[in-house]
Amino acid sequence: MEKDKIYQLRTEATKIKPIINIGKNGITESVLEEIKKQLKANRLLKIKMLKTSAEGEDIKQSAEKLAEATKATLIDVRGSTVVIYK
Template sequence: MDKEKIYQLRGEATKLKPIINIGKNGVTDPVLEEIKKQVKANRLIKVKMLKTSAEGEDIKTSAEKLAEATKTTLIDVRGSTVVLYR
């Protein structure tokens, strides 16, 4: 994906509210299924991660694993909010 497309998607994402919250249980199978469903419906989603959900990892590493597990593209990580795109 080229940088121009990523910048465009980041701009679109600023208007979005987080659809999914990942809590202290971390990334579970039901959470992955819900993310896949939401990305299929909306193509661009925001996910809010609780800082303790990262299980000792930083949010960026967790976000990369999340993107890989859901076959999406990681667009942006700001604080504890992750933007995913299909």
């Protein structure tokens, strides 16, 4: 994806609130299904991750796995907030 598009999506993401919260159980199958459903409806999705949900990884690594599992593009990771786009 080109940089202009990513920059535009990051700007757009600042205006939306996190729809999904990932808690201490981490990235489960039901969480992945919900994310896929939300991506289909919204295309741009902001996800809040609990710091303990990373299972020993940092949030960036978890976000990359999440994007890969949902076949989405990782747009941004800031603190414990992840933005993906499909």
